[in-house]
Amino acid sequence: MVKARKYVVRKYFEGVPKRSDFEIVEYELPPLTNGEVLIKTEWISVDPYLRAYNKNAPVPYDQFSYQVGIVEDSKCPSYPIGTRIVTHNGWCDYSVVDIPKISESNTSGNSLDVTYKLPDLKGLSPSLGIGAVGMPGITAYFGFLEICQPKAGETVVVTGAAGAVGSVVGQIAKIKGCKVIGFAGSDDKVKWLEEELGFDKAFNYKSVDIQTVLKAAAPNGVDCYFDNVGGEMSSVIISQMNKFGRISVCGSISAYNEDPTKMPKATILQPSIVSKELKIEGFIVTRWANRWQEAIAQLIAWIQSGHLKTNEHVTVGFDKLYDAFVGMLAGENKGKAVVKI
Secondary structure (H helix, E strand, O other): OEEEEEEEEOOOOOOOOOHHHEEEEEEEEOOOOOOEEEEEEEEEEOOOHHHHHHHHOOOOHHHOEOEEEEEEEEOOOOOOOOOEEEEOEOOEOEEEEEHHHHHHHHOOOOOOOOOEEOOOOOOOOHHHHHOOOOHHHHHHHHHHHHHHOOOOOOEEEEEOOOEOOHHHHHHHHHHOOOEEEEEEOOHHHHHHHHHOOOOOEEEEOOOOOHHHHHHHHOOOOEEEEEEOOOHHHHHHHHOOEEEEEEEEEOOOHHHOOOOHHHOOOOOOOHHHHHHOOOEEEEOOHHHHHHHHHHHHHHHHHHHHHOOOOOOEEEEEOHHHHHHHHHHHHOOOOOEEEEEEO
16 A cells, blocks of 8 residues: 545635645555556646636646656556656645556547656656646647647737746747747746747736737737736737737636636627637647647757747645645746646
C-alpha cells in the first residue's frame, strides 16, 4: 500500500477561494491491477479553468489539473518504471492510472482527461510538459491558429497576454508575421511582453483607457482577437475589429471569482458582430486531442530555435498548492504557474 495525499474541495465556494475551502486528505492506494501504473507527482499545473469548473459544481481538484509524474510501479508493459507521464490527476502526490481505460477515453476528444508519455523535451525542464509544450501551449497553438487563421501583416490583440496561454499566443502571432498588441495587469508584465517576448505594444489595462490606447496602437483596426478575459474589455476590443475579423474565445477570467447571480455587465456585441460580419468561436482544447503531438513537436522546435520563449512562476511544495492557485488567479505569474512537488 502507498500512502498518498490529495486536496479536496470542502464545498462549493463563491468569490476568491479561501484556504478553508480545501482540505488535504491522506489515503492509501490499492495494489495495482493489470494495465495500471503508480505515478509519483513531480510537477502540478494551476490554471484559471479550475475556478471556472468549480462555479458550475463542486470539483475534486485532485482530478482536474494536469501534472507531470514518474512511474514508480507498473502493471502496463508500455509504461515501464521510470517513464515520465502527463496526466490529468491533478492535486495529489501519488496516483494510479489505468492506461488502457484512459487511452480509450482520449480518442473521444470530449474529455479533459488526456494522458500520454512526456515527449522528449530536448533537455528542457519536464515542467514544460504542463506549460508551453503542454495543455496551455497546445491551447494557444490550436485556439489561435485554427480559429483565428492569422495572415502575415494582420493585427492581433491578446488579453491575459502575460499568462500561460496568452504569452504563447502572442509569440506565435509574431512567428506568423503579425503585429501583436497585448493587455496585461501590471507595468512589469507590459515591460516583459514588449522587451522579452517581442510584442509590438502592450498595455496595463488597469491604468489606461483601453479604447483610446487601442485606437492609437491599431489605427487600421484589429483582425484577430484572442480573448482570455471577457467582460467590458472584450466589448471594447471587439468594437474595433475589422470586417471579417476572427475572435477566439478561450476564457473569461475577469468573472471567474464573481458571484454567479451578480455577473458583471458588458456593452452589447451584436451591432459589431453583424455590421462587421465577425466570426466568434469558443473552444476547449481537447477538440484536437488526436493532434496534440503535432502541436507539441512544433512548440518544442520553436523553443529550440529561440522563436518561442518560456517563463515559469514556480512554487515549491505540495502544501503550497493553494497559495499558487490563488496567486495565479490574482495575476502574480508571468507565463506558466507551476508547483514543484
